[in-house]
Amino acid sequence: MPGPLRRAAATGAGPRAGSGLVAVIGSVGALGPASLGALVELLLPEQCATCGIGVAFAPWEDTGPRVGGLRSWDRPHFCAACAARLFAQPRLGTVAGGASRGLPQGDDDGLRVVAAAATSSELADVVGAWKYHGVRGLGWPLARALAGVVAPFTAGLDGPVVLVPVPLHRSRQRRRGFNQAAMLAELVGAITGLTVEAGALRRHRATAQQARLVEAQAREANLAGAFAARPPGGIGRALLVDDLVTAGATVRAAAAALATAGWEVAGAAALGLALSRDDSDGPHVDTPDDDL
Numbered sequence: 001m002p003g004p005l006r007r008a009a010a011t012g013a014g015p016r017a018g019s020g021l022v023a024v025i026g027s028v029g030a031l032g033p034a035s036l037g038a039l040v041e042l043l044l045p046e047q048c049a050t051c052g053i054g055v056a057f058a059p060w061e062d063t064g065p066r067v068g069g070l071r072s073w074d075r076p077h078f079c080a081a082c083a084a085r086l087f088a089q090p091r092l093g094t095v096a097g098g099a100s101r102g103l104p105q106g107d108d109d110g111l112r113v114v115a116a117a118a119t120s121s122e123l124a125d126v127v128g129a130w131k132y133h134g135v136r137g138l139g140w141p142l143a144r145a146l147a148g149v150v151a152p153f154t155a156g157l158d159g160p161v162v163l164v165p166v167p168l169h170r171s172r173q174r175r176r177g178f179n180q181a182a183m184l185a186e187l188v189g190a191i192t193g194l195t196v197e198a199g200a201l202r203r204h205r206a207t208a209q210q211a212r213l214v215e216a217q218a219r220e221a222n223l224a225g226a227f228a229a230r231p232p233g234g235i236g237r238a239l240l241v242d243d244l245v246t247a248g249a250t251v252r253a254a255a256a257a258l259a260t261a262g263w264e265v266a267g268a269a270a271l272g273l274a275l276s277r278d279d280s281d282g283p284h285v286d287t288p289d290d291d292l
């Protein structure tokens with residue numbers, strides 16, 4: 001993790017430091033969310049999670065609605081220039097394997113994935129700070145970048161679609177405190193007006209963390225049967241939402257469960273899409289994707 005991210009995680013943006021601070025503040029007196037936020041800002045001024053610049057010295061990313069687990073003291077921790085640079089080049093690709101698994105197929109015989117960027121090590125660090133180190137306020141700029149590619153993608157479909165976040169197993173969600181895909185879907189839904197069906201999928205089996213499984217076969221076996229879906233209610237077409245897609249094993253398994261329950265799957269939307277190991281047009285970046 002780069003220096004600014006480490007500082008952000010260690011000095012109040014992280015859940016432990018943040019909770020401790022809140023406990024101290026709470027013991028001093030009863031403060032409302034607005035004054036609590038102001039006090040946190042005074043004691044722990046924001047620094048950009050990527051370049052480290054202070055909030056007073058650069059245009060800054062805005063906050064937004066508090067949905068999907070965002071709290072009153074969360075802040076974006078991202079300058080506008082870094083957000084623009086990180087998401088300058090959206091990416092549309094496919095993850096292979098749809099045909100052999102009875103999945104709805106994209107144009108290239110696979111599941112279509114629309115991403116706000118190609119996954120770089122810098123993006124992986126920002127996403128890691130957000131979901132592993134509790135810098136939840138990064139959810140706002142990340143979701144705005146994702147909404148920027150979801151809106152044109154869904155507008156190009158020939159009918160309505162609902163956003164379905166990839167669920168965490170409840171034990172992992174309890175440990176992390178929030179589901180990053182659900183936060184993304186809720187925020188993207190708020191920005192685009194698309195409906196979110198957070199309960200369409202559930203993860204009924206805890207599996208090993210995908211990021212630690214290198215071989216594709218191990219990833220597939222790890223996820224086989226991990227998801228279950230309920231049948232669609234009104235709109236029967238889903239766009240999966242996850243944070244980072246690398247091998248695509250998670251979104252393929254999730255899409256297979258939806259298809260089995262009668263859904264049409266339009267594709268998956270992610271912050272970052274990494275090149276496969278076989279791709280010759282760029283480096284592969286190992287990322288903490290596909291985790292539960």
Ligand SMILES: [Zn+2]
Nearest residue numbers: 048051079082
């Ligand atoms: Zn910055």
